[in-house]
Amino acid sequence: MAKKAFDHYKGIPDLPDDPRVKKSRPKIMAVVDEDNCTGCQACVPFCPVDCIEPVPKEKYGFPIPPVQVRFNECTGCQVCARVCSKLTWDAIRLMPTDTFEKVYGIKVD
Ligand code: SF4
Ligand code: SF4
Numbered sequence: 001m002a003k004k005a006f007d008h009y010k011g012i013p014d015l016p017d018d019p020r021v022k023k024s025r026p027k028i029m030a031v032v033d034e035d036n037c038t039g040c041q042a043c044v045p046f047c048p049v050d051c052i053e054p055v056p057k058e059k060y061g062f063p064i065p066p067v068q069v070r071f072n073e074c075t076g077c078q079v080c081a082r083v084c085s086k087l088t089w090d091a092i093r094l095m096p097t098d099t100f101e102k103v104y105g106i107k108v109d
Contacts, residue, residue: 006019008046009046009048009079011082012077012078012079012082013078014078015077015078015079016075016077019048019049019075019077019079020048020049020075021075022049022073022074022075024109025097025108025109026074026075026076026097026108027076027096027097028076028078028094028095028096028097029069029071029074029076029094029095029096029097029100029108030069030074030076030078030080030081030092030093030094030095031069031092031093031094031095031100032052032066032067032068032069032091032092032093033091033092033093034055034066034068034091035066036089036090036091037066037067037089037091037092038064038066038088038089038091039054039064039065039066039067040088040089041054041067042083042084042087042088043067043079043080043083043084043088043092044067046079046080046083047079047080048075048077048079049073049074049075051069051070051073051074052067052068052069052070052080053067053068053070054066054067054068055067055068066091071100071104071106071108072108072109076094076097078094080092081093081094
């Protein structure tokens with residue numbers, strides 16, 4: 001991993017060697033608590049695989065919607081949760097993938 005490019009990830013616990021690479025099935029998933037998310041998008045540019053996006057406006061109907069994670073692209077690297085809790089708010093939960101699948105009825109690849 002290029003050292004300089006990832007300096008801003010220092011301090012992320014158990015950060016994978018290269019957070020851009022998705023292992024076959026991550027152990028944890030990032031889940032945005034949409035009721036708590038301010039929609040500030042501070043976490044968006046930090047996601048190494050660029051899988052955080054605003055929830056479509058139609059779902060909430062207000063100008064700054066919360067964000068959501070495209071679950072099948074998430075590597076479980078935890079960067080977004082750290083960014084949210086340190087820089088802005090506390091709206092991202094890290095959930096074991098097994099629990100995530102049960103709660104949402106989704107199969108993660
Ligand atoms: S940093 Fe936190 S509050 Fe801001 S958009 Fe991301 S999840 Fe929402
Ligand atoms: S844990 Fe967060 S930052 Fe890491 S890949 Fe998933 S959504 Fe992106």
